[in-house]
C-alpha cells in the first residue's frame with residue numbers, strides 16, 4: 332500500500348511511464364477502502380472516448396468496477412477538441428466545444444471540473460476563465476445594414492430595413508423570442524421534469540410552425556428572428572430543441588477552459604488511467620453472447636475481440652448505425668439509431684499577427700463576444716482568452732446547419748479565401764491605432780485551420796426534428812440486454828458537454844440500479860449547492876477526500892478481461908503475447924487519416940512569419 336500521494340501516483344503510472352508528480356497539497360494519501368469483492372465487480376467495455384465515455388468510466392471506477400475504453404482515433408475528447416497552432420500561449424482555437432454557461436443545467440460540468448482539479452497534478456490543471464458571450468464592439472452586419480451601438484438581441488426589423496413587417500411586430504429580436512417561449516422557460520426553471528412534459532406537447536411542431544400557427548407571427552418576422560438570433564433553417568427543428576437551447580443562452584455568466592477545452596478530456600483520461608484505454612480501436616462488432624458482450628475492434632496494428640459483463644456504447648448514432656456486425660434491436664431502437672437528426676457544424680480558426688479586433692472595429696473594439704452577419708461566415712467569434720495580450724491572436728468563424736453545409740463543397744483554399752474576404756469586409760481599411768496603419772487582413776494572416784464535423788461519424792451535433800423527442804429519445808437510451816447507451820444526443824441538453832455527462836450518469840445509474848448515484852463531485856462546495864441537480868446521496872469520502880476505488884487497480888483490471896488479438900503481421904514473438912492478457916494492445920492504430928474525427932485542414936498564409 333503506498334504511503335504518500337506521490338508513491339500512489341507512481342504506483343499507478345502506466346507502463347509507458349507518463350510523468351507522475353505528487354498531488355499538490357497532499358502529504359498522506361487516504362487509506363483506500365477494500366475493492367469490491369470480485370463477485371460484485373463488473374468488467375465494462377466502453378465504446379467511444381468522448382466526454383460521455385470518459386465520464387462513464389470515471390463513475391464506474393469510483394463505484395469499484397473495471398473499465399476498458401475503445402477509442403477509434405488517436406486522442407480522447409471527440410467533439411471537445413482544441414486545435415493548437417503552436418505551443419505558445421493563446422495560439423489555439425476551439426474546433427469543438429468552447430464555452431460553458433454557469434447555470435444549474437451545467438452544474439454537472441462544473442462539478443466534474445472541480446473533481447478533476449482536486450485530483451490531477453498541476454501540469455494537468457483544468458482552470459476556468461470567463462468567457463465573454465458578447466462585448467461592446469461586436470458588430471451586427473445584416474442586409475448590408477450596420478447599426479453602431481445596437482446589440483444583436485435589441486435590433487428591431489425596422490433598424491435592418493426588413494421588408495413586410497407589420498408595425499405591431501416591430502420589436503427587438505429577443506422580445507419576439509421571449510414573447511413566444513417564456514411560458515416554457517419559466518416552467519423548465521421551476522420544475523425541469525414538469526417543464527419537459529409541457530414542452531413535449533408541442534414536439535410535433537417545428538419551431539417555425541409554432542411561431543407562425545400558434546403565435547401567429549408572419550413569416551417575415553420569423554425570418555428576421557432566425558437570421559439575427561440563430562442560423563439558417565434552425566427553426567425547422569422541433570419546438571423542444573429550440574426552447575431548451577434558449578434556456579442555456581439566457582445565462583449571464585459563462586466560462587471556458589484556460590489553455591484549451593481539450594485539457595478536460597485529457598485530464599479525465601489521465602484519471603481513468605491510460606492502461607484502461609485502447610486508442611485507434613474502431614469498434615466494428617458488438618454482440619451480447621452467453622460469454623458476455625463481445626466487442627470487436629480494428630486498426631492498422633491488428634484486430635481485437637474481448638468479452639465484457641456490460642458494454643456502454645458512447646458514440647453518436649451515425650457511428651453506431653455503421654457497426655453492422657451486431658444484434659438487431661427492437662424496431663423502435665433501430666429507427667432511433669437511423670433517424671435521430673444531427674446538423675452540421677463548421678469552424679475555422681484564423682491566426683493573425685496582431686489582435687487588431689481588440690483595438691478597432693466598425694462598431695468599436697471587441698474584447699471577446701461575437702459579431703453576427705448574414706455573410707457566409709455568419710458568426711465571427713473573438714477569443715476570450717489572452718485579451719489585451721501582445722502578439723498573434725486567433726479569430727474563429729462559426730457556422731451551423733445550412734450555413735455550415737454550404738462551406739463543404741469548397742476546397743480548403745476556397746474556404747479560407749472566402750473567410751478572409753468576409754473578415755476583410757468588416758475590418759479592411761480601418762486604421763489600427765497601435766501601428767497607425769490601415770488594416771489588410773490578408774497581410775496579417777499567419778495560418779488557418781478548419782474543422783468539418785460533418786465529415787466525422789458524429790456528423791455534427793444532435794438537433795432533433797419535430798416529433799423525435801417523443802418517438803426516438805426513450806428507445807434510443809433504453810438498454811438492450813447488457814448493452815447500454817450514452818452520448819450527448821441521449822440527454823435533454825443536446826450540443827452541450829453537460830448533456831453528454833448527464834447521459835453517462837443516467838446510463839451508469841441504470842446499470843448499477845441506483846437512481847441516487849451522485850455525479851462526480853469534489854465535494855468542496857465551490858459550486859453553489861442551489862445550482863446542483865437534485866441527486867440524492869453523497870460522494871463516499873474518506874479522510875476528507877473523495878474515495879476513488881477503481882482506477883488505480885489497473886493491473887487487476889487488465890487480466891480479468893478476456894481478449895484475443897490478431898496482429899496485422901504474423902506474430903514473431905512466439906506464443907507469448909498472442910491471446911495474452913499482459914499484451915492487451917493500447918493502440919490499434921487508427922489515428923493517421925482516420926475515418927473518424929473531424930477533417931482538419933491547416934494552411935499557411937502568404938505572409939506567415941514562422942515555418943513549422
Ligand SMILES: Cc1cc2nc3c(=O)[nH]c(=O)nc-3n(C[C@H](O)[C@H](O)[C@H](O)COP(=O)(O)OP(=O)(O)OC[C@H]3O[C@@H](n4cnc5c(N)ncnc54)[C@H](O)[C@@H]3O)c2cc1C
Pocket residue numbers: 378379380381382383384401402403404406407408409410411426427428429430431612613614615645646647650651654676677678784788789791792817818819820825826827828829830831927928
Ligand atoms: C463545433 C462544436 C461546438 C460545440 N460547442 C459547445 C460548447 O461551446 N459548449 C458545450 O458544452 N458543448 C459544445 N459542443 C457539444 C459537445 O462538444 C458535445 O455535446 C460533446 O462533446 C459530445 O460528447 P460525446 O461523448 O457524447 O460524443 P463525442 O464527443 O462525439 O465522442 C464520441 C467518441 O467516440 C469515438 N467513436 C466514434 N465511433 C467509434 C467507433 N466505431 N469505435 C470507437 N470509437 C468511436 C469518436 O472518435 C469520439 O471520440 C460543441 C460541439 C461541436 C461539434
